[in-house]
Structures are given as structure tokens and as C-alpha cells.
Amino acid sequence: MRILFIVSVILMAVNLYAIFFIAPMVPEQHWAQKIFYVHVPIAWSSFLSYFIVMVSGILFFIKKDSYWDRVGLAAAEIGTLFVALVLITGPIWATPIWGKPWIWEPRLTTTLILFLIYIGYFMLRKFGGHPERVARYAAVLGILAFLDVPLIFYSVKFWAPQYQLHPQVEMNQQPDEILLPFFFSMFTFTILYILMLRFRVKISNFQYKLKTKNV
Amino acid sequence: MFITLLKKELFVELRNKEVILSMLAFGLTVLLIFSFSLSGNPKINHEIAPGLFWSLVVLSSSLGLHRLFGQEKDFDAFASLLSAPIDRGTLFLAKWISGFLFLFLIEILVVLPFFLFLGLSQPMSYFPGIGIVMLGNLGIVAVGVIVSGMAMRAKMSAVLLPVLLFPLITPLLIACVKATTGWYHLIPFSTWQFWVLIMATYVVIFGLAGYVFFEHITEE
Amino acid sequence: MLNISNISKSFHYKPVLKDISFSLSPGETLALLGRNGAGKSTLLRIIAKISSPEEGQAVFNGNNLFEGVAAHRKGLYYCGHAPGLYPSLTASENLHYFSALHSCKTNPDSINSVLKDFDLIDAIDEPVKVYSQGMMQRLKLSFLELIDWSLLLIDEPFNGLDIPGQKFVMNKMESWQNGRRSIIFVDHDINRVLKISSRIMILDKHSIVLDDPISTSDLENKITSLMN
Numbered sequence: 001m002r003i004l005f006i007v008s009v010i011l012m013a014v015n016l017y018a019i020f021f022i023a024p025m026v027p028e029q030h031w032a033q034k035i036f037y038v039h040v041p042i043a044w045s046s047f048l049s050y051f052i053v054m055v056s057g058i059l060f061f062i063k064k065d066s067y068w069d070r071v072g073l074a075a076a077e078i079g080t081l082f083v084a085l086v087l088i089t090g091p092i093w094a095t096p097i098w099g100k101p102w103i104w105e106p107r108l109t110t111t112l113i114l115f116l117i118y119i120g121y122f123m124l125r126k127f128g129g130h131p132e133r134v135a136r137y138a139a140v141l142g143i144l145a146f147l148d149v150p151l152i153f154y155s156v157k158f159w160a161p162q163y164q165l166h167p168q169v170e171m172n173q174q175p176d177e178i179l180l181p182f183f184f185s186m187f188t189f190t191i192l193y194i195l196m197l198r199f200r201v202k203i204s205n206f207q208y209k210l211k212t213k214n215v
Numbered sequence: 216m217f218i219t220l221l222k223k224e225l226f227v228e229l230r231n232k233e234v235i236l237s238m239l240a241f242g243l244t245v246l247l248i249f250s251f252s253l254s255g256n257p258k259i260n261h262e263i264a265p266g267l268f269w270s271l272v273v274l275s276s277s278l279g280l281h282r283l284f285g286q287e288k289d290f291d292a293f294a295s296l297l298s299a300p301i302d303r304g305t306l307f308l309a310k311w312i313s314g315f316l317f318l319f320l321i322e323i324l325v326v327l328p329f330f331l332f333l334g335l336s337q338p339m340s341y342f343p344g345i346g347i348v349m350l351g352n353l354g355i356v357a358v359g360v361i362v363s364g365m366a367m368r369a370k371m372s373a374v375l376l377p378v379l380l381f382p383l384i385t386p387l388l389i390a391c392v393k394a395t396t397g398w399y400h401l402i403p404f405s406t407w408q409f410w411v412l413i414m415a416t417y418v419v420i421f422g423l424a425g426y427v428f429f430e431h432i433t434e435e
Numbered sequence: 436m437l438n439i440s441n442i443s444k445s446f447h448y449k450p451v452l453k454d455i456s457f458s459l460s461p462g463e464t465l466a467l468l469g470r471n472g473a474g475k476s477t478l479l480r481i482i483a484k485i486s487s488p489e490e491g492q493a494v495f496n497g498n499n500l501f502e503g504v505a506a507h508r509k510g511l512y513y514c515g516h517a518p519g520l521y522p523s524l525t526a527s528e529n530l531h532y533f534s535a536l537h538s539c540k541t542n543p544d545s546i547n548s549v550l551k552d553f554d555l556i557d558a559i560d561e562p563v564k565v566y567s568q569g570m571m572q573r574l575k576l577s578f579l580e581l582i583d584w585s586l587l588l589i590d591e592p593f594n595g596l597d598i599p600g601q602k603f604v605m606n607k608m609e610s611w612q613n614g615r616r617s618i619i620f621v622d623h624d625i626n627r628v629l630k631i632s633s634r635i636m637i638l639d640k641h642s643i644v645l646d647d648p649i650s651t652s653d654l655e656n657k658i659t660s661l662m663n
């Protein structure tokens with residue numbers, strides 16, 4: 001894991017340099033547009049994280065190993081942290097670009113609803129009872145939450161399109177100078193995410209070992 | 216066995232009316248709040264009526280769903296149910312359908328005051344509306360039974376249930392309001408059939424999920 | 436008839452049961468003893484599939500109990516601390532309903548005769564929530580005269596009963612022992628246990644510390660020393 005840590009530090013340093021100095025300034029949007037290189041990769045990582053929560057939940061039921069509950073919790077925590085960042089960077093980006101901080105844009109709205117679902121998830125973890133039972137509840141909720149995602153996305157998308165006009169970033173129309181740093185940023189943030197996840201699971205495993213030894 | 220379970224659910228509820236009364240009382244109270252907090256302009260009410268109706272349903276349902284397992288919890292009849300040789304998925308189905316019926320009954324009771332207090336005009340035809348309401352109920356109660364089953368053994372269950380339920384049913388809520396608007400405002404079906412599809416998909420996914428996962432939610 | 440292997444259960448990371456294994460043959464009446472918090476009720480609830488263990492298997496009449504197949508629980512009846520009844524239904528309604536869940540057809544006559552036998556006929560139209568503890572205990576046990584069962588798991592059957600009530604239950608438990616049915620019950624009274632059971636098991640510090648048939652010599656002293 002040390003190698004992973006070093007690699008991700010280097011990658012992130014390069015990434016930041018690329019965002020600030022290599023990627024071109026987009027006219028009309030200037031510095032605000034640069035958030036795009038951070039906002040989208042974080043959003044992608046959060047969805048990846050919630051997918052991992054669902055997979056961990058399924059594996060928890062199949063393997064009956066509490067390790068998968070710890071993975072699920074770690075993925076839920078990091079995913080929710082990233083989602084909070086998306087919900088913060090989104091309006092920061094939106095204010096100069098769209099003129100107002102919040103529009104019910106489908107992806108941002110899906111993120112908000114997922115955030116609220118996961119507030120419920122952490123409340124369930126806290127108040128659901130003893131950890132052995134809570135693990136089962138959390139696994140089910142994690143699975144239900146991700147099953148809900150496509151439904152949330154499509155229902156919000158067609159909910160009020162006349163109020164949801166916003167400039168879409170058409171990926172295939174972007175020039176290479178924007179695309180390359182963007183994909184590099186996606187890669188970098190994914191590596192960072194994997195590092196954070198492994199680190200958190202490791203801590204969780206230690207805590208579990210401490211709690212269950214000598215009893 | 217499903218029929219036995221369902222009959223019992225209805226019979227017990229008929230006897231003590233916990234679920235129905237809590238939903239009815241709360242529903243009427245919320246309706247009163249809506250009536251006074253809005254401008255009273257019938258034209259505006261006509262525009263937003265579908266949204267108001269589903270807000271009312273969702274809010275009332277959270278109270279009723281909280282008491283759905285009330286009788287099983289009080290004297291631990293749940294232990295007797297779990298140890299009996301009955302399929303847990305079937306138990307979920309019985310709770311789902313009985314919850315659906317209770318919610319539907321409340322809607323029937325509340326719909327007349329709803330139209331009266333908000334000064335709404337009668338719909339042209341009732342049946343599509345009833346179909347939409349039934350489909351929406353199935354979706355809300357499917358998730359509600361799953362969440363209620365989890366909250367039943369938890370602390371702060373009265374708070375936990377809506378906190379878990381409401382975000383999960385957001386897409387269903389959007390679809391229900393859209394479909395009801397389409398029906399009530401006489402918009403051609405082809406425009407809003409997409410929303411009925413979303414509702415049906417929702418019901419199928421969460422009904423199946425409840426049937427499969429109820430086994431794991433119910434044990435201590 | 437019942438095979439328990441390596442059952443482990445924890446609450447808040449503290450183990451309550453660790454690697455519990457034993458077998459039960461038809462006709463045995465097993466008394467489960469132990470201090471408070473030893474895991475007796477938990478073990479019964481796990482076998483009744485109300486609680487799920489972290490590890491372990493339970494095989495009942497050749498069927499895996501933890502597989503989640505309802506039919507595998509056929510013949511198993513659980514009686515816990517709590518009444519396990521619907522408070523707003525009457526005795527006969529509860530009897531009728533739960534018998535149906537165990538696939539046993541009942542008619543008003545059979546229910547009435549059972550209620551008479553268990554001295555509950557006077558309260559026949561009252562909802563169960565007004566019953567005294569003794570009445571509820573008798574009602575719980577009256578099921579056993581109506582349904583077809585082969586394994587009874589009963590948690591403190593004498594709890595809260597007066598002397599006549601305790602005698603009544605003891606007689607009933609003896610009458611049920613017909614060589615084909617098995618009972619596992621939790622109790623605290625050593626003398627009573629020595630009278631009605633065929634096997635004694637003591638749980639302590641998450642494990643089985645005693646598991647002997649009633650005929651074992653010096654059993655009473657063994658039990659007393661372990662329980663203190």
C-alpha cells in the first residue's frame with residue numbers, strides 16, 4: 001500500500017499541474033471551468049463507491065463474512081464524502097456558468113438524493129441495534145440504494161426539462177487539450193479513491209480485531 | 216398460506232385500527248395545513264393538486280407504516296411468526312398487500328375532503344386515476360414494508376423510517392405526480408405513459424427486492 | 436432429530452455463544468441451565484430461526500434449518516419469554532390463527548375443549564392483552580395440544596406462575612414426553628429440572644460445561660457446583 005500511496009501522490013501532483021498549467025483556459029468560463037477536472041472525477045468515484053457498497057452487500061450475504069460489511073461501510077463513507085464534495089463543487093461551478101448555484105440538473109439531483117439516502121444509511125448504522133444485525137440491514141439498504149439509482153436518474157431527467165436547461169459538456173466535441181487532462185484526472189482520482197478505500201478497510205479490520213480479541 | 220396471513224392482517228387491523236386511524240388522523244391534519252398555507256386560489260390549487268395529493272399520501276403513509284408491525288412487536292408475536300413454518304417472502308407479500316389496502320382505504324376517505332377543501336373540480340373519469348393511485352401505493356408500501364421491518368427493531372424508529380423511506384421513493388413520487396397530472400389535466404396518455412412505466416418498474420424492482428431480502432431483515 | 440454444530444453468536448462483538456455443538460434424540464427432554472446472560476435464550480432463538488448466528492449449522496429431521504426453507508421448520512414450536520401472541524385477538528382467535536400457520540386445521544370444538552383443559556374458557560371472549568401472566572403462559576402451552584409438533588423449544592415455562600400453575604405445566608410436560616417428541620427448556624430451579632428432564636445441559640462462558648443424562652451419578656452436586 002505504500003507504493004500505492006506514493007504513486008497516487010505523484011499522480012495527483014502531476015494532475016494538479018496539468019489542470020492549472022497544461023489544460024487550456026476555456027473562453028467565457030475561465031478558472032471556474034477548471035472545477036470540471038475535479039468535479040466529474042469525484043462524481044464518478046462516488047458512484048463507483050456506491051456500486052462497491054452494493055457489491056459488498058451481495059458478497060456479505062453470500063460469503064457471510066463480516067469483512068464485506070467493513071468494505072461496504074468504508075465505501076459508503078468515502079462515497080458520501082465524495083458526494084458532499086460534488087454537491088459543493090457543483091454550485092461553485094454553476095454560479096458563474098449557469099448564473100445560479102442550483103438547477104435541478106439530473107446528475108446533480110441524483111447525487112443529492114443519494115446523499116440523503118446515505119444519511120439514512122448512517123443513521124441506520126448508528127441506531128439499528130447491535131453491529132451484527134446492522135451489518136445485514138446496511139447490506140440490504142446499500143443494494144436497494146444502487147437499484148434505485150437508474151430510476152432516480154431517469155425520473156429526474158424528464159421531470160421538468162423546461163427548467164433544467166443547462167450547457168451540457170459534449171465529450172466528443174471537446175478538443176484533445178481538454179480531453180487528455182480530463183481522462184488523466186479521472187484516472188488519478190480513481191487511484192486516490194482506491195487508496196482511500198484500502199486504507200479505511202485496513203483501519204476497520206484493525207478495529208474489528210481489537211474488539212474481538214481477548215473476549 | 217398467503218391468504219391466511221393476509222386475512223389475519225386485515226382482521227387484526229379491523230380489531231384495533233392502529234394503522235388506519237393514525238394515517239387518517241394525520242392525513243386530515245396535513246390536509247388542513249395545506250388548505251390554510253396555500254393561497255386558496257382554486258386555479259393554483261388545480262395546478263398543484265396532484266403534487267399535494269401525493270405529498271399527503273407519502274406523509275400519512277410514513278406514520279401508518281411505522282405501526283404496520285406494531286401488533287407483532289408489542290407481545291413479540293413476531294417470534295411466533297418467524298419460527299412457524301411459513302415462508303418469509305410470503306410474510307412480506309401479506310404485509311405489502313395489507314399495507315396497500317389500508318393506504319388505499321385512507322385515500323378513499325381523504326379524497327372527498329381533499330377536493331372540497333382545495334376547491335378542486337371533479338376529474339373527467341375516475342378509473343385511470345384510481346389505477347395510478349393503486350400503482351403508486353404498491354410502490355410506496357413495498358419500500359415501506361422493507362424499511363419498517365428494519366426500523367421495527369431499531370431505536371428512534373419513528374424518525375428512522377421517514378428518513379430512510381422518503382429519499383428512496385423520490386423517483387416514484389415524481390412519476391406518481393407526473394402521471395396524476397397527466398390524467399387530471401386531461402393530457403393525452405402517450406405524453407405521460409413513460410411515467411406509468413417508471414412506476415411499474417419501481418413496483419417490480421422493490422417488490423422483488425422485498426420478497427428476496429425479507430428473510431435477512433427479520434432476524435435478530 | 437436435532438443436530439447443532441459450531442453455533443457462534445456475538446452481540447456488540449462480545450461472544451455469547453462460541454462453537455456450541457450437541458445432538459438431540461427423539462424423546463429427550465433437555466433442561467438448559469446457566470447463569471443470566473449465558474446465552475440460553477439466545478440459543479433457543481437461534482434454533483427457532485428468530486435469531487441468526489454468525490456461524491454454525493442446525494439440522495432438524497435431516498433438514499438444514501438455516502437454509503431459509505419454511506418447510507424445514509415443520510414440527511418445531513417456540514415459546515419465548517414474551518407471550519408471542521396478538522394482543523388484540525382473543526384466545527381462540529390466536530389459537531385458530533397460529534394453528535393455521537402450522538398447517539393444522541382447527542374447529543371451534545377442539546379449541547374450546549383445549550381452552551377448558553387449560554382453564555381459560557372463562558376469558559374466551561377477552562382480548563389477550565387483558566390476560567394475567569399465568570393465563571398467557573397457559574395459552575402459549577395450549578397450542579401444543581392442537582398442533583402437530585416434534586420439537587418444543589420453551590424459554591422459562593414456569594416464569595411467573597404460582598404453585599398450582601407450575602404443577603399444571605410440569606404435568607403437561609410429562610404427558611408430552613411420548614418417546615417421539617423432544618423438548619428443550621430453560622429453567623433455573625434445579626430440583627424441578629431433576630424431576631422432569633431426561634438430560635441436563637449447562638451453559639457458561641459461551642460454552643457447554645455440562646451435558647449429562649439424568650441418570651448420571653452425583654449429578655445434583657455437579658450442577659450445584661457449576662451454577663455457583
